[in-house]
Amino acid sequence: MAQVLSQAPTSVDTEAGWRTIWRQLRRSPMGLAGLCMLAVVLFMAIFAPWVAPYDPYAPVRARIDTIYAPPSAEHPLGTDDGGKDVLSAFIFGARVSLIVGFVASAITVLIGGLVGIVAGYYGGRVGGALMGVTNIFLVIPDLPLYVVLVSLLGPSIWNIILAIILLSWTGTARLVYAQVLSIRERQFVTRARAIGASSGYIIRKHILPLVLPIILAQNALVISIAILSESGLAFLGLGDPSLISWGTMLNFAFGRGAVSVGAWWALLPPGLGIVWVVLGWTLLGYVIEDIVNPRARTHHLM
Amino acid sequence: MAAFLVRRLLQMFLVTIVAAICSYTLLYISPGGPIDQLLGERQNGGVNRINQDDILRVKQRFELDIYAPVRFSRWLIGWPTGPILGSIGADWTVGCAIPGQVRLRYPDGRTEIVEEGCDQPVTLADLEGRKSSRGVFFLDFGVSQVILRDRPVIDLIGTRLPYTLYLMGGSTLLALVIAVPIGVYSAVKQYSRFDYTMTTIAFVGSSLPSFVFGIFAILIFSVLAKQAGLPYLPSGDAVGIRDYAIPLLGTIEAGSFFDRFLRFLMPCGVLTFISIAGWSRFVRGSMLEVLSQDYVRTARAKGVKESAVVLKHALRNSLIPFITLLAGVLATLFGGALITETVFNWPGLGRLYIDALGRSDYNVANALLLINVVLLLIGILITDILYTIVDPRIRLG
Numbered sequence: 001m002a003q004v005l006s007q008a009p010t011s012v013d014t015e016a017g018w019r020t021i022w023r024q025l026r027r028s029p030m031g032l033a034g035l036c037m038l039a040v041v042l043f044m045a046i047f048a049p050w051v052a053p054y055d056p057y058a059p060v061r062a063r064i065d066t067i068y069a070p071p072s073a074e075h076p077l078g079t080d081d082g083g084k085d086v087l088s089a090f091i092f093g094a095r096v097s098l099i100v101g102f103v104a105s106a107i108t109v110l111i112g113g114l115v116g117i118v119a120g121y122y123g124g125r126v127g128g129a130l131m132g133v134t135n136i137f138l139v140i141p142d143l144p145l146y147v148v149l150v151s152l153l154g155p156s157i158w159n160i161i162l163a164i165i166l167l168s169w170t171g172t173a174r175l176v177y178a179q180v181l182s183i184r185e186r187q188f189v190t191r192a193r194a195i196g197a198s199s200g201y202i203i204r205k206h207i208l209p210l211v212l213p214i215i216l217a218q219n220a221l222v223i224s225i226a227i228l229s230e231s232g233l234a235f236l237g238l239g240d241p242s243l244i245s246w247g248t249m250l251n252f253a254f255g256r257g258a259v260s261v262g263a264w265w266a267l268l269p270p271g272l273g274i275v276w277v278v279l280g281w282t283l284l285g286y287v288i289e290d291i292v293n294p295r296a297r298t299h300h301l302m
Numbered sequence: 303m304a305a306f307l308v309r310r311l312l313q314m315f316l317v318t319i320v321a322a323i324c325s326y327t328l329l330y331i332s333p334g335g336p337i338d339q340l341l342g343e344r345q346n347g348g349v350n351r352i353n354q355d356d357i358l359r360v361k362q363r364f365e366l367d368i369y370a371p372v373r374f375s376r377w378l379i380g381w382p383t384g385p386i387l388g389s390i391g392a393d394w395t396v397g398c399a400i401p402g403q404v405r406l407r408y409p410d411g412r413t414e415i416v417e418e419g420c421d422q423p424v425t426l427a428d429l430e431g432r433k434s435s436r437g438v439f440f441l442d443f444g445v446s447q448v449i450l451r452d453r454p455v456i457d458l459i460g461t462r463l464p465y466t467l468y469l470m471g472g473s474t475l476l477a478l479v480i481a482v483p484i485g486v487y488s489a490v491k492q493y494s495r496f497d498y499t500m501t502t503i504a505f506v507g508s509s510l511p512s513f514v515f516g517i518f519a520i521l522i523f524s525v526l527a528k529q530a531g532l533p534y535l536p537s538g539d540a541v542g543i544r545d546y547a548i549p550l551l552g553t554i555e556a557g558s559f560f561d562r563f564l565r566f567l568m569p570c571g572v573l574t575f576i577s578i579a580g581w582s583r584f585v586r587g588s589m590l591e592v593l594s595q596d597y598v599r600t601a602r603a604k605g606v607k608e609s610a611v612v613l614k615h616a617l618r619n620s621l622i623p624f625i626t627l628l629a630g631v632l633a634t635l636f637g638g639a640l641i642t643e644t645v646f647n648w649p650g651l652g653r654l655y656i657d658a659l660g661r662s663d664y665n666v667a668n669a670l671l672l673i674n675v676v677l678l679l680i681g682i683l684i685t686d687i688l689y690t691i692v693d694p695r696i697r698l699g
Contacts, residue, residue, distance in 0.1 A: 147656070151333065231513075264525075278509035
């Protein structure tokens, strides 16, 4: 409800708006921390083949002394249950997390934003129907549904992304819907309509610029949720079997006795990796939301 | 109020039916069902030859030989159990036990066997002798198909429920007791060192998935502590099987209260911490909002003691939005924590659900999913009603 009551940002000048966001982001220590954390992961993901000492996808002949070998000069983070280098797998694992995060959130936000704007602008029956669907999705418990969906579709990375989109677009739609409802009643929209501007023009020129920053903040949040969901599913054994992700690394290490032999080097890096990247996005999302929509602050971190 | 309740109950009923249809369909069309498992065994093993009779038997146990709509209706309301009213439609086909096979011969000489039509249909009369539940609708969830074969699902849930209840109940209570004071204090002392520390912890906590936290906890408190010769915590299960010795604490008898308590500590701690991280921020936020209200300033101006202002005037109102969060608690109390229970091998309902899915025990999985949805709906209803009680300005309508 607070979303409807809250004031949308007043600046209609988009160019200056973006620059303000960027400036404030750089000035906030939290935002800067988030940016730096993500820059590290992004670098690691993009340059994985050059940064990683070994190719984690290459088959390795495991010997009894190379399984769960502790960190050494040869393997800075030791080896895993298959005698493979943990550091290389860790570096390549960043790719999966980021791809899932980016693709899932981009499509989620696109669909959610579109539906939210259409339902909010045209209101009435469309809005009612949208909220009805959203309410049903809100009632169904997330994680059990994820598990069912992914085992139904088959555990490939694209299916995991699809499941994440299916379950998270309604949240964005709801948020945007509430915003558009309040913007629609503002005077400049009424005036534009009185002059004779078409709906498409009003949406493009008046509503979109005001909603976009909120969508941007939501995007960071959706990314962190998507990464959490992917790693959770992978930990439960529903990850893409052909890819190395932090979740599957944890799943294999946990399921194959890394805990009982005390092989912390196989567990800590993927675990910390997940926390690192999610924390980065959460910080970034929090700061952006704080800038574009200060009143909605309390709704964060639920 | 009455009209509101009636409308809401009707709405809840509809949503439940839709959710039931969705979950039932999703589960039954997912691949890797019991027949696939059986055929897989035949291909792999070769020792236990599986013939048509075995497949028929498995199909019958899972009711896979009955068409989906009829099967669904039998599951939902326990009908039809035989010919309607004892005699009507005894020969109506409601399913197919053995599908017909057609050999296709392609022009290039390849042949392929395709299932087409039905060799041996199942009629309503065939259903008469079969075991069937009274229907989910009448609170009979049928029998477990795999995990505890042919025992009622309710029994299975009953044996697991206490574990989930006291894990979730314990951690929720603990989190409430800790999170509310933290939130209040952070708000009162906004931007103090305490506030910044708690904010940092909350951010890390909200980015920390329960399985990562759980694994780290096991690693530190069980494995590394044990290696270092310090007192350690058992790493999994709710009850021990054998007695074990812990440095400084002596021998611990398996199944004793102390044994259960030690095993309870870690999963409870993980769940509590994660709840605290979110809830304390929430309380802080709404507390800040209330503290800046006019009536709080008035109270201060009148000379009311600061502690009374915070605890009486502000806290009460700031907890109103908090009720929304607690709506989900009812469902999580029952649904348990899927991932945390898996990490700590905790025999609760969350792990039962994962097991049921993995071993295609559809009746169990369906029952759990449905109960969860209903509880969530009830939770939302209770929240709405609670809102009107704590905030008389809100009217139901």
